[in-house]
Amino acid sequence: QSALTQPASVSGSPGQSITISCTGTSSDVGAYNYISWYQHHPGKAPKLMIYEVTNRPSGVPDRFSGSKSGNTASLTISGLQAEDEADYHCTSYSSSSTPWVFGGGTKLTVL
Amino acid sequence: EVQLVESGGGLVQPGVSLRISCAASGFIFSTYNMHWVRQAPGKGLEWVSYISSSATTIQYADSVRGRFTISRDNAKNSLYLQMNSLRDEDTAVYFCARGGGYRFDSWGQGTLVTVSS
Numbered sequence: 631q632s633a634l635t636q637p638a639s640v641s642g643s644p645g646q647s648i649t650i651s652c653t654g655t656s657s658d659v660g661a662y663n664y665i666s667w668y669q670h671h672p673g674k675a676p677k678l679m680i681y682e683v684t685n686r687p688s689g690v691p692d693r694f695s696g697s698k699s700g701n702t703a704s705l706t707i708s709g710l711q712a713e714d715e716a717d718y719h720c721t722s723y724s725s726s727s728t729p730w731v732f733g734g735g736t737k738l739t740v741l
Numbered sequence: 742e743v744q745l746v747e748s749g750g751g752l753v754q755p756g757v758s759l760r761i762s763c764a765a766s767g768f769i770f771s772t773y774n775m776h777w778v779r780q781a782p783g784k785g786l787e788w789v790s791y792i793s794s795s796a797t798t799i800q801y802a803d804s805v806r807g808r809f810t811i812s813r814d815n816a817k818n819s820l821y822l823q824m825n826s827l828r829d830e831d832t833a834v835y836f837c838a839r840g841g842g843y844r845f846d847s848w849g850q851g852t853l854v855t856v857s858s
Contacts, residue, residue, distance in 0.1 A: 632785045664843035668786070674850060675745070676786070676836065681844040719786050723843045728802050730776075730843075734785035 633731035652720035660701040664723035750852030763820040763837030771815035774840035779833035
């Protein structure tokens with residue numbers, strides 16, 4: 631059981647937008663703006679896509695955006711492309727005994 | 742280019758020990774905090790351990806505290822995870838990740854550790 635809750639799967643057609651939610655508690659997502667998102671193509675190295683809720687590292691397309699409201703963070707991908715098909719994981723810093731907590735991951739399928 | 746290459750995984754029996762390594766290149770290793778993160782088959786990512794750049798601060802997940810030991814050799818640009826008393830539930834791909842603030846800004850491809858009798 632992961633500390634943060636993500637939908638197991640989402641899907642969308644090329645060009646559409648999708649949003650992946652990441653729900654935590656007042657000890658993690660609700661308490662800190664240290665939420666980050668990772669794209670993971672199985673068998674490859676995960677890649678940082680969003681950090682500190684809304685920031686994109688250099689090289690990440692602006693089609694990827696992040697937001698937060700209360701205990702829920704969200705990743706939105708607009709203008710879906712075939713190469714966006716991957717697993718997406720959220721993480722948050724936490725005041726619990728485990729300082730970094732992850733969601734269970736969301737499999738994005740581009741139809 | 743930042744490169745992190747894990748090694749040392751394999752098939753081991755429950756109760757035994759194993760040490761995995763992460764070779765870093767493309768950045769000044771001694772100035773970065775580092776993490777181990779794992780992913781069990783069919784599951785999400787799980788943070789395992791953290792070590793500060795000079796190894797003065799070390800943290801562990803509850804699930805591995807007392808059994809796993811993180812360490813680093815800045816002269817060799819290497820990160821290690823000594824895993825003792827391995828359990829079936831430790832079966833996972835283990836990733837090393839570079840720490841950047843409160844995020845993991847670069848990752849390796851992982852090394853598979855399988856614990857099974």
